[in-house]
Amino acid sequence: MPRVDADLKLDFKDVLLRPKRSSLKSRSEVDLTRTFTFRNSKQTYTGIPIIVANMDTVGTFEMAVVMAKHAMFTAIHKHYSLEEWKLFAANHPECLEAGNVVTGEMVEELILSGADIIKVGIGPGSVCTTRIKTGVGYPQLSAVIECADSAHGLKGHIISDGGCSCPGDVAKAFGAGADFVMLGGMFAGHDQCAGEIMEKNGKKVMLFYGMSSDTAMKKYAGGVAEYRASEGRTVEVPYRGDVELTILDILGGLRSTCTYVGAAELKELSRRTTFIRVTQQHSQVFS
Numbered sequence: 001m002p003r004v005d006a007d008l009k010l011d012f013k014d015v016l017l018r019p020k021r022s023s024l025k026s027r028s029e030v031d032l033t034r035t036f037t038f039r040n041s042k043q044t045y046t047g048i049p050i051i052v053a054n055m056d057t058v059g060t061f062e063m064a065v066v067m068a069k070h071a072m073f074t075a076i077h078k079h080y081s082l083e084e085w086k087l088f089a090a091n092h093p094e095c096l097e098a099g100n101v102v103t104g105e106m107v108e109e110l111i112l113s114g115a116d117i118i119k120v121g122i123g124p125g126s127v128c129t130t131r132i133k134t135g136v137g138y139p140q141l142s143a144v145i146e147c148a149d150s151a152h153g154l155k156g157h158i159i160s161d162g163g164c165s166c167p168g169d170v171a172k173a174f175g176a177g178a179d180f181v182m183l184g185g186m187f188a189g190h191d192q193c194a195g196e197i198m199e200k201n202g203k204k205v206m207l208f209y210g211m212s213s214d215t216a217m218k219k220y221a222g223g224v225a226e227y228r229a230s231e232g233r234t235v236e237v238p239y240r241g242d243v244e245l246t247i248l249d250i251l252g253g254l255r256s257t258c259t260y261v262g263a264a265e266l267k268e269l270s271r272r273t274t275f276i277r278v279t280q281q282h283s284q285v286f287s
């Protein structure tokens with residue numbers, strides 16, 4: 001008989017972080033840099049643990065150059081040619097991870113099989129239609145809380161992948177225990193993205209699409225194979241110029257979160273996190 005898990009599972013929109021006593025005097029005092037030594041490879045990483053998703057629109061070499069300036073990295077998409085890679089990859093280190101999963105038992109399985117970092121998220125992505133096409137998924141905040149617990153018990157690490165729509169969501173993902181947070185849609189529409197800037201109804205827009213969308217499958221596989229359905233959508237996003245301002249907005253928000261909960265370092269954020277369940281995240285008056 002199918003089992004129904006009646007435990008409440010939550011998404012970023014269902015919670016806010018409770019402010020706590022803080023002795024920090026300025027947001028500039030907050031250190032967002034983290035250093036990790038990975039369980040299996042023993043490699044060490046130091047940086048601000050935000051990753052641009054490996055989607056061909058945002059996971060570009062151009063994006064990687066700007067992100068690297070801020071000690072963040074980019075999961076480069078897999079559709080560059082070997083020649084393009086050779087030109088780019090002299091001074092940029094690579095990193096491998098496994099996923100995507102949403103349950104503690106799968107995290108443990110992957111870590112014990114040799115993975116260092118596990119990507120967590122099935123269905124939360126901004127251009128993902130997996131939940132609609134398959135009925136499969138797991139609310140992202142709960143997935144991160146549960147998977148982080150399993151990973152950290154084994155000295156592994158996790159990436160919260162997908163579902164962040166604003167800097168506050170990034171902070172909630174770190175608060176929930178994510179070691180890294182991967183973002184696609186939040187980096188779409190910038191100069192460093194692949195694709196043309198188009199004019200629609202007097203506004204500049206760029207195309208952003210899921211890597212399992214019709215658009216991506218037509219581009220790289222000649223179309224959607226008969227045995228499968230597309231699990232991504234294609235959207236036009238407003239053109240937003242240089243990604244630099246978006247990066248500063250995300251990092252500024254994150255520093256501010258840390259000051260509100262009294263975390264001098266990003267490392268302390270999850271220990272300083274108490275989520276409160278909410279029915280509304282922010283005022284809708286001018287929405």
Ligand code: 5GP
Pocket residue numbers: 053054055121123124125126127128129130161162163164182183184185186209210211212213231232233
């Ligand atoms: P976002 O930050 O835009 O909410 O989510 C980005 C993540 O969405 C990616 O890192 C990837 O895991 C996921 N994603 C990207 N394209 C697709 C797609 O076509 N289908 C599905 N199911 N997920 C996608």
